[in-house]
Amino acid sequence: MQWPRISPVRKDSKSIALLALFSAMVIMLEAYPILGVTDIRTVGFFTLDPTGIPLVIVLLGLGGFYSIITIFIMWVSIAYRGKMASATFKGVAELLTILGIILAKKITRRREMSEWTEAFVWVVTASLFRSVGMFFATLILSPFFHAATFELALADAILYFPWNIVQACINVIGGVLLYKAIPIELRLQAELGEDINRGKPVIEKLPPDEIPETRDIGETESTEEKG
DSSP states (O other): OOOOOOOOOOOOOHHHHHHHHHHHHHHHHHHHHOOOBBBBEEEOOOEEHHHOHHHHHHHHHHHHHHHHHHHHHHHHHHHHTOOOOHHHHHHHHHHHHHHHHHHHHHHHHHHHOHHHHHHHHHHHHHHHHHHHHHHHHHHHHHHHOOOOHHHHHHHHHHHHHHHHHHHHHHHHHHHHHHHSSSOHHHHHHTTTTGGTTTTTTTOOOOOOSOOHHHHHHHHHHHHHHHH
């Protein structure tokens, strides 16, 4: 069994409808959080939430381009409520996570790995991208949005570092498990990810040396008639 592959950009109406569906899920998770369930406070302003899980599902099912669009829609939904700082921090964090998964797919592609080894690479790469990236992003964004001193921004960056790892693990593991939990028949109908072409007939071309030439066939028939 192989892990889902990232599919190319799709322009059909079915893909647009699926994008709208998952984007609505992301907006709902951000607009109506349930404290202690879908919004768990940890330290400072950091909260653990499942918003990134639909983003990972979009990445696996519809491709990286649509996942970035979904992140932008999430950013707009948060910024629209007057939370520009939260929208920017969240948007950068989720974008780093998605980029980490894309890199992990490139690393594991064409390599013989077990399912669990590949999953481990996905989680580690996404966690490193998010935690290290947000460490430096916090040093830049905290002074810009909160007028924090460098020392305070550095303290926040160190404080949030392990929690970004935890959030990346939740996003990747939750997203992949939920994607793989979708019945294969439903994935075929929705044409998600690597299952896009499974239900379609495949036309294989014969090698040139196996295609008989018309002249040879005609000569053979003429020989048989004379005989």
